[in-house]
Structures are given as C-alpha cells and as structure tokens.
Amino acid sequence: MSTSRSSRSYLFVPANRPERFAKAQAAGADAVILDLEDAVSIDDKDHARQQLADYLEGGGTGIVRVNSIETRWHDDDMRLCALPGVQAVMLPKANSAGDIVAARSHMPASVPLLPLIETARGMANANGIAAAPGVSRLVFGTVDFRTELGIDGDEAELLTFRSTLVLASALAEIESPVDGVTVEIGNVDLLRAACVRSRRLGFGGKLCIHPSQVGAVNAAFSPSAAELDWARRVVDLARSSPGAFQLDGKMVDAPVIARAEQLLRLAPVPAA
Template sequence: MRDVDFGPALLFCPADRPERFAGALAKADGVILDLEDAVLPEAKEQARENIVAATLDPSRVIVRVNDPTSAEFAADIEALARTPYRTVMIAKAEDPAAFDAFDASHRLIALCETARGVHRAGEIAAHPRVAALMWGAEDLVASLGGMASRTADGRYRDVARHARSAVLIAASAHGKAAVDAVHLDIDDEPGLAEEAADAVASGFRATACIHPKQVAVIRAAYRPDPATQEWARAVLAAAEGERGVFRFEGRMVDEPVLRHARAVLARA
C-alpha cells in the first residue's frame, strides 16, 4: 500500500473494546479499529472517543469508518481529525466523490462490498487518495438479494469469486494494493490457509481476519518457503548477465518472471 507496509495479516478489532486495541496490534501486522458493523448504534459515540484516546503506532493502524451515506460518517471524520491515524477504511464504498471529504494526509482503503461498489471498482481505485481496495463477500451477496456467499462445501459462489477478481484487477490496474476478505469460519484453518495461499498467488497484498488465531495461518501463506526464496535469488542473479529473454533451469525467463522473483523476496 502506498507509503505504508502493514504486512499480510490485518486484524479487525471492535472500536468499542479499547482494552483489546494494544493486544490486537501486538498479535497482527496491522489492526483495523472498526467503527462500523462491529459496533452497535448506541455505542458508536463512545467507540469514537476510544479511538481518540488510544495511543497506538499510527503506521500500523487502520480505522474503518461508516458508510459515507450514513449519519455516522461526518462524526467519524471529526473524531479522526483528533487522532494521528490517517489510514482509513471506507465501508461500503460506492461513490469516489465521497473520498473528497478526506485531505491529502489520509490514505484510504476502499471496501467494495456492494454490487455498486464492485461495479465501480475501477473508478474508486483511480481516486488519488485511495491506497488500496478490499472486497467483502457477505454485504455483497446481501446487496444482490442473495442468502449466502459460499456453497455447502465452504467455497465461494461464482458471484463472490467474480467480485474478488474484479476488485483485485481494478486495484492493480491503478497501481494500488488489494486486500482479501475475511474468512468467517474461525475454526476452519485449512480453508483459510487455502484461500490465503490463493490470495498471495493471485496478487493480493494482505488478508483481513477477525480472530488472532488466524494471523499465523495468513502469515505462513504469504511467507515464501526456502526453496522458492532460493529460486528467486538465483534467477535474479542469473538475469544480471543476460539481455532480454533467457533460459534458466529449463524455463524461459522474461520480465514478468523477474517481477515475480522480486515480489517473492519482498515478501520474505
């Protein structure tokens, strides 16, 4: 993400639970202090004050604010102005014009989790304040009038997979990072591991999670194994003496392969 490196595991934490803030940040690469779905309407005012009072490393904190069309949005922005936190996740992002409410000091993560948000993902990613896009399955399916984002075997339905791909491609097309959605089944570590491995292989920069036990699974998926790291070092070393396309270990190597190798070492 532009100007910020959170690492791969971003942990949601309800903003009405300030006693959990420091622990959540210590367990993950970044913490998402949530003013939206995790907080009941009657608790939102106090949740905002909890964020104002928090003393956390601003470089590793994301604040999720409410839907820009909601009555809570303006109060969220006012509270943020009294904090050092400048990385903001916009819930139910649909209209990039709403992002103009933030000044140039803010980095925005636009959460495309409705049909309109996914449809306009390219426009959203193009906004200069946007550093990353994230997608969300449950709100998306609800906005479509559906009932479940996954089939009985736990895999995403085709419409959810389309949204995931659309958001990733839109982010990349505009040079922005993409964050993969949460895995709601906390005890399904194999399923999370499979999805996180697919996320990193597809080009996502991070995966959000809802429980500390999911952090280690996500980190392991994003961390290249020793053999892959060794291949990356070797192919980049071989490239120093070559011009254009060349053969390495029986495989044709060109610039896309070299970019993959550089990405491997960056994750390592």
C-alpha cells in the same frame, strides 16, 4: 502498520473494547483496524467513538473503520480521523469515486484511504474508486457483498469479482487488494486454502477477525523459502545472461525476471 512492505494481515478490534487494543496490537498483524462500524451496536456508537478518541490521544495507533457515508455517525467519525495515530481510514460501502472525494475532504491529505468494496454499485465502479486520489488499496467486503447479491459461497462464486478488484488495482497502479474475512475462526485448513487462493488471484493481504488467524495469513502472503531461492537464482543468472535463458528446464525472460524481483522485495527484513 507495516512501513517496509505492503500489509498482509489486517486485524479487526471493536472500538468499544479498549481492553482488547493492546492484545490486538501484540497479535503480530501488520495492521490493526479499530472498528466503529459493524462491531459496534447502534446504541454504543458515540461512546465507542469517545473511547477511541481517548486511545488515539493517549498515543495509540491504528486504522479506523468509520461508519458509511449514508449514516448519521459518519461526519463525527471523520472528525475523529484527524487525530494523530490514525494510520489510515477504512471507508465501508464505498459506492463511487464521489464517495472517496467526499471522505477525503474531511481527512488529512497524508492519511491513506482504504475503500471497502462490498456493494453491487461499488463493484461496478471499482475502476473509478481505485483511481480516485488518496486511495491506497481496495478491500473486498465479501460478507456484505454476498448478502446483497444473494450469493451462497466464497470460492468460485466470487472469482469474477475478486479478479475485478485485482484488475482495477493494477490499472490504477495502487497496491494489490485485500481479501475479505474467513468467518470460520477455528478452521485453520479452510483459512490457509482461502489465503492461497487469494494470493494466486493477485491479492496481497486478508482481513482477520481473530488474533489466531494472523499467523496463517502472514505466512500465506509471504514468499516461501523455495520461492525466494528460485527468485535469487533468477536474478543472479539475469546479471550474466542478457536476454532469455533457461532455469530448471523453463524459459526465463523479462516478465519472469520482474516476478523474481517482486518476490525478493516481499522477503522479510532480517532482524538487526
């Protein structure tokens, strides 16, 4: 997982497919999610957990998506998350701050928690979940959420709920949330449009279900060359122009300067 900036891309890989782990790690994603939940069949849960334990004990790393608190596999999954190499824990179907407290009681204090908001209860309790100790970032589980609420569509239909997670994250002063997957793997135009929409709404990253999606996601959640050029000019002028000033025919004041500084913090680190 990236340590120099917030992760933009989170790539899922099934925990029962160890032959795919290296490919996932090499795909360019900022973070890899080793998935014990949806990607693993009921009959293979215990075997997948052992395969993942072998990988982590052998020096592997990644985020672990455990099974939800209501399942019989959850406690064993959480014990696995004490192993070295676990960079964060993703908790599916996080419904309340109490779920966060329960999960964290089985985790090392240094390991971040990423709650998946994918139920009506979770969305209703988003403020409390975001503010719970140890939560690093909210993640929107759009597919499960749409299924529970009977929502047909991923655009305007989810606008209110996406904005709810952005607001909850800001109130809790945690990282901007991560948007859900685009299930149409081969539709690059749809993926790019989804990323642009998410970033404009205040999301900072997106879940990926295939390595081919990573590049487009990373590009969309990174400042463009034009944005960085504008930000540098704003910051440079702010040093010599106290108060408000004009740039390119637009007023620049403290909030605009803060936005420019934010963009510069997101700029890629030059290679050594």
